[in-house]
Amino acid sequence: MVNIPEYYAGKTVLITGATGFMGKVLLEKLLRSCPGVKSVYVMVRSKAGQSPQARIADMINCKLFERLQEEQPGFGEKIIAVNSDLTLPELALSKEDQSILAENINIVFHCAATIRFNEPLKDAMQLNVLATQKMLALAHKMKHLQIFIHISTAYANCDRELIEEIVYPPPVDYRRLIDSLDWMDDELVSVMTPKLIKERPNTYTYTKALAEYLVQQEAGNLNVAIIRPSIVGASWKEPFPGWIDNFNGPSGIFIAAGKGILRTMRASNDAVADLVPVDVVINATLAAAWYSGSQALSRPRNILVYNCTTGGINPFHWGEVEYCINMTFKTNPLEQAFRRPNVNLRSNPFTNQYWTTVSHTLPALLYDGYLMLTGRKPRMMKTITRLHKAMMVLEYFTSHSWVWNTDNVTMLMGQMSPEDKKVFNFDVRQLHWAEYMENYCMGTKKYVLNEELSGLPAARKHLNKLRNIRYSFNTILVVLIWRVFIARSQMARNIWYFVVSLCFKFLSYFRASSTMR
Template structure:
């Protein structure tokens, strides 16, 4: 077998979802590490008055592509923007564009999907299922197609505890569901949605499971593979550590914790946080296309599925995530933090609800009251409400653990040359979680919030100020409790004096013990 860059040399590649988080990283990595690739066609729709070509030009003019720009200044000439809307008939492609794609494409990466977990079922079906069906229909017409890669999610079958690298049949016939949704109004669909998705937590995981089965059923003689990443986070190494450009998934939660807004969260400390760096997912995806594309003549009958996860290979738990976030943002604070970073995970829903009220709602109301008195527009309760909605979406995933089989991923790695293993590394056994989490948190500071590292001294000074305010507040609170409750009751004073004297006795005992040593 040729190595990975040699496989892509001279080939034309089609990417859907190239303007999304994973799509951008895929485009950058493909062009940088496979410089012989002939052209990369990207399906992009017009948005906010911008043409597809203008959107691509804006996209590649960002930090992510700086390394590629330095190494290959003319890389943009290989990117061809194709006007397309995935939810419309024939992907809204012109006849001319259809002809070009049919005649030239060798490799397809279907990454486009809605990642909004609670998208209305009709919309989620349009974007995750019907768009996949249209992409497959186009792929069937391609004369030189070698491999079609469908990017799914490891949580497509989260109603199972053990998830193998196979396509599972869905609970409903997707064709009948598509036909039914055509005549149902939105209210009826909303009423039926909980019954349809069953034990799955949202429409995202449900429709991704349907899309996988559709791919299996409608692939026909196409050479197809499926990549299932778990919770995709910031980059591990490439193009540089910690790159992230959005608030999606855990990133927004990390930022809220760093700002001191998030203080409590429903999660199990012992549950595995199946985070996977985005460059690990992209390297797996490129390698999967290389392997199946090279083996297309003698390919296996069943579709190869790759569970791109970390929990079974290099587990990292939510309790460890909490510790890393708190430590990183205390040492390298975000600018203008609301409070000192101190998020706590709680598995008990009632305890979490109590601390949510005490640590989130009440401070937000007080702060908004202060802003109103100062003549400013209140904003903290709005932020807290958005944060609570995001946490409710993630609650299911932070409170459960799954066992994913990763035999195909191990097989893929074993078939790669030593050089390819370095360039397209997805061996998560090498991942140091503490270092990765620090890079991730710093990435949210640098690339999402656009905060310069030169501002760290001022941010640390601000954090110390918040600490002093907290100590002052606690002291005043203790004095008030004393004056209002203890000083007026003889029994309360006796209990207070007893507790204080007991503490002094313990201190004296330990001081005497240490002196004797």
């Protein structure tokens, strides 16, 4: 077998979802590590008055592509934007573009999807299932197609505890569901959704499961592979550590914790936090396309599924995530923090609800009251409400653990040459979690919030100021409690003196023991 860059040399690639988080990283890595690739077609729709070409031009000028700009200044000439909309008939492709794609494409990466967990079922079906069906129909017309890669999610079958690298039968026939949704109004669909998704937590995981089965049923003679990443996070190494460009998933939660807004969250400290760096997923995706594509003629065309996860190989728990976030943001604080970072995970829903009221809602109301008194627009309750909605969406995933079979991922790694293993590294056994989490948190600071590291001294000074305010407030609170309750009651004073004397005796005993040693 040829190595991975050699396989892609001279190939024409098609990517959907290239403007999304994973799509960008896929495009950058493909062009940088496989410089011999002939061209990359990206299907993009017009948005906010910008043409597909303008959107791509803006995208490749971002921080992510800086390394590629230095190494290959003319890489942009290989990217060809195709005007398309995955929700419209025939993907809104012109006849000319359909013909060009049919004649030239060798490899398809279907990354486009809605990742909003609470998307209405009709919309989720349009983007995650029907768009996949249209992409497969287009792929069947491609005369030189070697491999079709479908990006799914490791949580597509989260109603199971053990998830193997196979396509599972869906809860309903996707064809019948598509037909039913055509005549149902939105209100009826909303009522039916909980009954349809059953034990799955949201429409995202439900429609992703349907899409996988659709791929299996409608692939026909196409060579197909499915990649299932778990919770995709910031980059591990490439093109540089900690790159992230959005608030989605855990990133927004990390930022809220760093700002001191998030103080409590429902999660199990012992549950596995199955985070997987985005560059690990992309390296595995490119390697999977290489393996299936180069083996197309000699291997039976069964669909290979890859569970791209970390929990079974290099487990990391939510309690450890909590510790890393608190430590990183106390050492390298975010600018203009609301409070000192001190998030706590609680598995008991009643305890969590109490602390949510005490540490989220009440401070937000007080702060908004202060803003209103000073003539400014209140905003903290709005932020807290959005934060609570995001946490409710993630609660299911922070409170459960799964066992994923990763035999195909191990097999794929074993097929690669030593050089390819270095360039396209997805061996998560090498991942050092504490270092990764620090880079992840710093990535949210640098690339999402656009905060310069030169501002760290001022941010640390602000954090110290918040600490002093907290100590002062606590001192005043203790004095008030003393004056109002303890000083007026003989029984309360006796209890107080008893507690103080016990503490004094304990300290005296401890000091005496230390002296004797």
